[in-house]
Amino acid sequence: xxxxxxxxxxxxxxxxxxxxxxxxxxxxxxxxxxxxxxxxxxxxxxxxxxxxxxxxxxxxxxxxxxxxxxxxxxxxxxxxxxxxxxxxxxxxxxxxxxxxxxxxxxxxxxxxxxxxxxxxxxxxxxxxxxxxxxxxxxxxxxxxxxxxxxxxxxxxxxxxxxxxxxxxxxxxxxxxxxxxxxxxxxxxxxxxxxxxxxxxxxxxxxxxxxxxxxxxxxxxxxxxxxxxxxxxxxxxxxxxxxxxxxxxxxxxxxxxxxxxxxxxxxxxxxxxxxxxxxxxxxxxxxxxxxxxxxxxxxxxxxxxxxxxxxxxxxxxxxxxxxxx
DNA sequence: CGTCTGGCCAAGACTTTAAC
DNA sequence: GTTAAAGTCTTGGCCAGACG
Numbered sequence: 538x539x540x541x542x543x544x545x546x547x548x549x550x551x552x553x554x555x556x557x558x559x560x561x562x563x564x565x566x567x568x569x570x571x572x573x574x575x576x577x578x579x580x581x582x583x584x585x586x587x588x589x590x591x592x593x594x595x596x597x598x599x600x601x602x603x604x605x606x607x608x609x610x611x612x613x614x615x616x617x618x619x620x621x622x623x624x625x626x627x628x629x630x631x632x633x634x635x636x637x638x639x640x641x642x643x644x645x646x647x648x649x650x651x652x653x654x655x656x657x658x659x660x661x662x663x664x665x666x667x668x669x670x671x672x673x674x675x676x677x678x679x680x681x682x683x684x685x686x687x688x689x690x691x692x693x694x695x696x697x698x699x700x701x702x703x704x705x706x707x708x709x710x711x712x713x714x715x716x717x718x719x720x721x722x723x724x725x726x727x728x729x730x731x732x733x734x735x736x737x738x739x740x741x742x743x744x745x746x747x748x749x750x751x752x753x754x755x756x757x758x759x760x761x762x763x764x765x766x767x768x769x770x771x772x773x774x775x776x777x778x779x780x781x782x783x784x785x786x787x788x789x790x791x792x793x794x795x796x797x798x799x800x801x802x803x804x805x806x807x808x809x810x811x812x813x814x815x816x817x818x819x820x821x822x823x824x825x826x827x828x829x830x831x832x833x834x835x836x837x838x839x840x841x842x843x844x845x846x847x848x849x850x851x852x853x854x855x856x857x858x859x860x861x
Numbered sequence: 862c863g864t865c866t867g868g869c870c871a872a873g874a875c876t877t878t879a880a881c
Numbered sequence: 882g883t884t885a886a887a888g889t890c891t892t893g894g895c896c897a898g899a900c901g
Contacts, residue, residue, distance in 0.1 A: 549875040550890055607887050610877055616889090645867090657892070668867075672890065 596761030809849035
């Protein structure tokens, strides 16, 4: 844990990255463990971006990353490893919230977490020294080019300028660590249940978030196309299937209920109207006779509503009497 | 306006990898 | 092994924006 490595005349690296926080969240715990085992040199996502180079979509601007020919050096690997641990440690895993997989932290704060915030000595211009965390920025750019994180540089239309960077981890990050999507889903859903049990209200939280964004233009004015697409994708991959299952359950139970109701009307077959009709057929009662009976009821029992069950019951008894 | 901060970036230093 | 080349980090200039 030697933060300063003093070698010869000039310093190549002041700070060795290390992330020392203990993850409590089960998802973060799993991810941190995987990251510690992971061989970054063999990460196909990182390597593809590394050797091919590419353009990273930052939402409202682009970042061009040059292709490299040699393999990743251990310095960058260390930075990547520790930074990634900090990322998954700080990420939100609330499945129905707007900030699923978001790391609500500045790059500077992240750098500080992994001991990569370097403050150079005071100068005439920077009397209190100058802060620098280029290694973390560059590591994040590598991760973004590999599609393991999504970087979004907000652009405020109102203020006509770029805002601080937003950082999300992507499902590819899980994949690249060899974690099955089903596992992630399971963990996220159990996390959700846990949150609900503890009284976490997603809608309320989203509303608060929205209000805060409205009040503070520096946070966010609107999401870029790519961010919207990303969120929609997360919704599809982690939320919607369960919604559909719920909906299906609701629909099938509704159908069953309906069938039961219909059945209860039909099955007993003791519906007075049906009994009467069957009796009419069975006894071969002429239509005029039925008419007669109906007139009788109308005269003698004016209070009985026509075509109601009691009405038919009365008809039945009268019919039986007339056929005795 | 002056001063401060921090992002971007390139030069230079140094480390590591590739090639021989 | 030795040497060449590439990758990474620090340094520090430039510059835009914040703030008083």
